Amino acid sequence: MSLRILDAGRLARVPMTGIRGHWTGGGHKANAKDLQHYNVLTEGDGAIQYGVDIALNRTNPATGRLFDGYAAHTLNNNTNNIGQTMCGMLGAREAPWHPGTQPLTLVQWNRFVMATADLAEVFKIPVTRKTILFHAEVQPTLGIAQRGKWDVVRLPFDESVRGAHAIGDKWRDEVLSALRGNGPSEPLPVREPLPAGFEGGTAITMARPHLNFRRGPGVIHERIGDGLPPGVTLTVFEAQSDWLKVRTPNGHDGWVHGGYVQMIDTAPAEGAGSVPDPIHTQFAAVRSFLDQVEANLPADRDTLSRMLRNMASDLETYS
Ligand SMILES: [Zn+2]
Known part of the structure; x- marks a missing residue:
């Protein structure tokens, strides 16, 4: 080789x-x-x-x-x-x-x-x-x-x-x-799919100030516009590793990172009856928040305190 x-x-x-x-x-x-x-x-x-x-x-x-x-x-x-x-x-x-x-x-x-x-x-x-x-x-x-x-x-x-x-x-x-x-002689490694239940569902964007909206499943793909503000409802068509192919309410198709959305409705998987797990949802929200904090370090004090207040109000809606 x-x-x-x-x-x-x-x-x-x-x-x-x-x-x-x-x-x-x-x-x-x-x-x-x-x-x-x-x-x-x-x-x-x-x-x-x-x-x-x-x-x-x-x-x-x-x-x-x-x-x-x-x-x-x-x-x-x-x-x-x-x-x-x-x-x-x-x-x-x-x-x-x-x-x-x-x-x-x-x-x-x-x-x-x-x-x-x-x-x-x-x-x-x-x-x-x-x-x-x-x-x-x-x-x-x-x-x-x-x-x-x-x-x-x-x-x-x-x-x-x-x-x-x-x-x-x-x-x-x-x-x-x-x-x-480089045209490897061996088969390409395969990405793990997201857990069953993501495809065909509905998701709400959570990232602040916006979620990057891209032309393909990965950070190497070009961004579309200025991204999506929190609270936008997306229809999910396809999952590739951590990435979701989605359609916005205006009919635009693109890809978002699955860690920054909250699944609110999933298409019933055949015989599986998958239901969104509230613990998983909270975990995703906390993880997204921590990523945001990390991405904003060092940020000004006002930005960080605004993020903390937003997170506190998010947690209240889950509890
Ligand atoms: Zn090390």
Whole structure:
């Protein structure tokens, strides 16, 4: 198999189910400690380094535990998961935001994306939010506590994209387009569908000040107009991974992110009788709110207090 940038000979052929993305918090060059904590590293100039052998991040059948010397990259989430990192962000601070003295670079990001595409192809890992995710997404998406890890919620070379999910989605979208563009010899990874009940239903927009409305299912697709304000009723036609194809009351068709809408009515699935789960609805609302807060940091005090008041009134309508 010919790969984009990784050396196929350095990748043990073992079953792996996921990739966890990181930054090291150190310098642009991988040091000895970095090499002990990750499997595949991309340095500031885009050079690739190989750290711990991927084969060690599996369960040892003899002990039922990971092999000695495995790459400890993500708390309680290293088994069968490849630790892939970008070297940098020494001295970075989340709030107030400062990228530190060795910020991630665009060339590094692009090479990191290509390396992920190679790993997804070699290990046949599907590109989904639950399989390929940044460290900062592990706690909100998988529910495994990570003690405030914030890699990656900011891109020093692109301040327009912020927040764990937004940057994770950007990563996955770019990996998918790399997989398509390079004509992989293997079948493309398949995205997980949304749970039954989304398609054919009705949804209400929740994001403030507006929800991006796009021409396709992903952040790489062009925005249509200025987006949709909260409270617009949408008809849902189709779900692809986290994205919903919808029609607005004015008859415009486009795509929105499913995390920022509340399903209010679902078409009865055959024999299943699916009913929207109120806990799930509340959870989606809280998650959407937290994403909004994250996207607005640092924001002015008035904006944040307005968001808090809006959230409080939303919670009242659910209770
Ligand atoms: Zn990390």
